[in-house]
Amino acid sequence: MKILQRYFAVSIAQAVGFVLLAFLALLAFMDLTGELPLVGKNGYGSTQAFLYVLILIPGHVYQVMPIAALIGTIYTMAQFASTSEFTVMRAASMSTAMAAWFLFRIGVVFVIITFIFGELIAPRTAPIAERIKLSARGTTVSSEFRSGMWTKDIVKSEGLSGAATGARFFNVREARPDGRLKDVKLYEFDNSFRLRSITVAAAATYQGSNVWRLLDVTETRFSNSTVLTPGVEANLKNNFIQETSAVATQKSASKDVVSEITPRILTVSSSDPARMSAAELRVYTAHLAENKQETDRFKIAFWKKLIDPMAIFVLMALALPFAYLHTRSGGVSLKIFIGIMIGVSFILVNTLFSHLGLLSTWPALLTAIAPSALYLLLALGALWWVERH
Structure with missing residues (x-):
């Protein structure tokens, strides 16, 4: 089973890496497009704009890693299904629980990488990017x-x-x-x-x-x-x-x-x-609470920072049922498109719950964990369905 685990890990890592690079390139292009109207004004040149966009990339890694993990895993599972590799694996006594355990161990690596970028790298690079932009334009924070x-x-x-x-x-x-x-x-x-x-x-x-x-x-x-x-x-x-x-x-x-x-x-x-x-x-x-100021928005953001990387496990679990769908159930491209739609819906639901929690004064932990819990139930339901059919 170690060979099978390694095969899962290499295949998923390659797919996730490719999807992640594609997303980062797209987001960097969008950031650069947004900066182009400012180039040439107040001493803000193209070099500063490119440097600003480059330094923002670690923050984008944190944002898109869960979606990249979802799409990359769906692609790998769909490939296993299309070549009947997953059928052979199941015939070799690999159960659904074992496949889920393989994905969980791979997901731990993605979660750690996401935490490193979200907690150690992005919070330090984002202020540097802002200082470069403000210094070049001669403007101030406020x-x-x-x-x-x-x-x-x-x-x-x-x-x-x-x-x-x-x-x-x-x-x-x-x-x-x-x-x-x-x-x-x-x-x-x-x-x-x-x-x-x-x-x-x-x-x-x-x-x-x-x-x-x-x-x-x-x-x-x-x-x-x-x-x-x-x-x-x-x-x-x-x-x-x-x-x-x-x-x-x-x-x-x-x-x-x-x-x-x-x-x-x-x-x-x-x-x-x-x-x-x-x-x-x-x-x-803590500073806002001591000064008797509104803290709900920052409490929700705090819990989302801790829970959102864990959503990688949930999204990878959602990708597992795609391995049970044979080619006649749709080609690989269709399954990837469905994966993208699932990822987009997760982002929308996650953002919606943040606003609803803030408006309805829901507990911050409940607001942050509700979208992941909802999609975890969806993943368990999908696994139950493919097992039964």
Whole structure:
């Protein structure tokens, strides 16, 4: 059986590799087509465009590997059926469970490769590609947003520890590819949601250890002394009334600010969750939860990052019944076309469940695992049918 396992592995690996290269070439061509209108503008040349498209390829490997595994396995199984090899294998005492075990062991390799590209390579290459594009065009990360980039953290009595004394909102007009921030504004509120200070800085650089150094700083502080007014205290327990006359403004060349916000969190906050690693999603979700912000979208993306590569097992199981269909049931090309349709339907259902889960506030794990569970039932049903017929 070791020889048979090796024959399965080599045949499927060759087919999956060919399909994967075809998909990557197609996606790279589409990416390049999308970049061509920008070539020649603001110093963005063809070399930078080709380099940008090339560096995005690892991310595409993660995206298309499950579909490539499905189509490649269907092609191999269809070839086995058309040449009656699978019939000979079954006559040599190979059961359906044994064939499924062969596919599972081969699928483990594909899953590991997918995880490596999705967790280790793509999250590092995607920011490099964006920096190359932004540097070449002379633009910034936040230039697409009218008011800049926004994020929030909790102000604590001892910097990163101690009791929470308020909240702080970061507004960054420009986040440059080198990590330097320009036109920074910090809005700090106390625990009663009263404005405590506004800090405006021309630029900011990260010093490490959660310390930002603000340059050319103008800080406006409000005393927020309590004003007791008959009738108002009964209606407003926290008394949001401020003494607007108690305002102090101070200017300084630089100021260090301790914050939970790091360049990594800033980068993640402006990134597409689909391009982030599970580790980055976990860190950013914890940050949002601590600041009492919406986390459902990132929780779903986190679980999808862990579960989607496992869908390779499900899709390869869907390919196994094609080995039981003889040539009279349709040629190899027809079976490959059916495989492509199954792959496209899986992508559509997977995306649909992501949106439905977000709109209906379903549990993130259930939202991520439901499409794979649905197609696993379909695969088991197909295997039962071919066994019976």
